[in-house]
Amino acid sequence: MNRTLATFFVAAALSSGSAMSQDAIKIGVTQPLTGAFAASGNYVTEGAKLAETAINASGGVLGRKIQLVIEDNKSNPTEAVATAEKLISKDKVPVMLGAWSSTLTLAVMPKLMEYGVPMLVETSSSGKITVSGNPWIFRISPTSEMEAKAFTGYVKTLGIKKADFLATNNDFGLGASKEFAEMLKANGVQVGVVETMDPKATDFAAQLAKIKASGGDTLFVTTAVEQATLILKQAKEQQLKARIITTGGSVSPDQLIQQAGPAADGSLHLVFFTPWFPEAVKNPDVAKRFVAAWNAKGLPAGGLTEGFRGWDGITTIVEGIKAAGKAEPKAIQQALWGVKVKGINGDIAFIKQGPAGQESAQNVPSVYLVRIDGGKVVKN
């Protein structure tokens, strides 16, 4: 046993050389494992690791195992660039998964162009990512525009007359409030104030006082789950009457129920995976397999709506490698255009976005609206 362990460590130490890389196909993962988005980034990474285990258990791809090389981008754009540089030039990964937030993904994108390595974008929703003419981008998460479009049907049923916005002051928040405001205006809804907040801020009293004075019937909130929790609690303190709807799919309703308690009641959330109603998803067998693996590892249920992105991301990448027939960046990039994957979110396939000849790849995912009612998640 000791000898086996020792051999393993020696092999691991030499892995940047030859032995291991011959065996396993490396996939780079850059996620925020520490810093402001640590909670979500860790869940996505867990989902990715479950996919790695499942794929290797069923024989890997091209007769080889896959191996995730995971780097922490520390929720910081500068660090995100450094992780991409390291994964591509030192670990020689032929394909990557990342980088959670739009700002982090946008920071990494020039590196993909520089080295010619494809990256599968699993969470970011800023429209900029797929229209900037970067042909190495393959996004499975919806753009804010797609989310806004998917929401159109609810404008009437919810009876929205005037909407206000509270968004985190970055590519994600500003992009989403712009797209939703345009969609609402086109549907005859009056748009009140558009307030922003620092991604690290914890006190939103000033913004909420202004929103209350604006007097809309609905408040659209775009941020990560931590800030959304605080906004729900503080809105209650300030007696904000407006109905709160979160966008972006990163606000885990289970986590809100746990953290914000009764303050979360009545709030609505756009999500891209509904583990509460497995029958509502497009590929229930895939979803059930994922949830079972998640639970078997003892991971919290609140992380499912984030973790599925890692699973879908890695599964899609591996389909790309399989179709390419070799683990080379250019071949994977071309092969990814043709993949059809049965994902947890739905069927994954790519359409072209952005300037002709330089198109990025964009998936058209499913979007669901759920409501929190009496401490439970219900279909809206």
Added chain:
Amino acid sequence: MDQLLQHFLNALMLGGTYALLGIGLTLIFGIMRVVNFTHGELYAFGAYMMYALVMLSGANFFVALALAVVLGALLGAALEFVLLRRLRGADIDTTMLVMIGAWIALQNAEQLAWTGVAKSIDNPFPAAPLVIGAVSVGWNRLFVFAVALVLIGMTYLVIQKTKLGKAMRATFQDRDTAALMGIQIGHIHTVTFALGSALAAAAGALLGPVFVAYPSMGDLAAAKAFAIVILGGLGSIPGATIGGFILALAEELGAGYVSSGYRDAMGFLLIIAILVFKPTGLFAQKERIG
């Protein structure tokens, strides 16, 4: 008008906690000349202690609050004893690097211990806010405000009225002379760091239940604390108190009437404006230069 009143009320509540954060840092900064990068981590430590005591051990909220403050003081004393004591007389760059290292180590230890998922802490106050006319404020915030004022007052009295406080002030004015007069500088430093840390932990323990506890929660808190200390003048408790309220008011009104995107910039713009006219801050104390 209702909105303006609500902004003033919000600023008052926020200012109390800013002041509490500021006075802890100004003591350490002023007396020890240590740029204390761990201040925000002590703040997070206070919040996590509340989580551990209230949510995991089921302790009484108020007992937990007192315990969190004591534990903060102990952690502060330990940091001083292990790290800073050896660095007395070292140049400011060395000390700063050590404190930056301690900051990173503490923050990562917090994530290791509690994971990155935010933790919420129950409080015993009614969920329905106190409503006065058109404005409202949460009972938990009122409690935080009241305790913050008491702690600030107590700190002020300790510094001004006790023998220990006198020794601390003497050390601030002139370390060498104070040592010659028989003041144990080492003790003063440990006590000062423990006191400053206890105040940061108190702020975290008070605000943890209002917000949520998460590993990087100290970053923004520390940035504000530094701003308040510079605004109020090094080592001045009244300065840090008033600085805290000014910063809160600038942020509230700036966010309410100019642009919430520049909320954090408002406070710093104000600081630049004040420092142009009063480079040592609003209430800088006299000290020997050189």
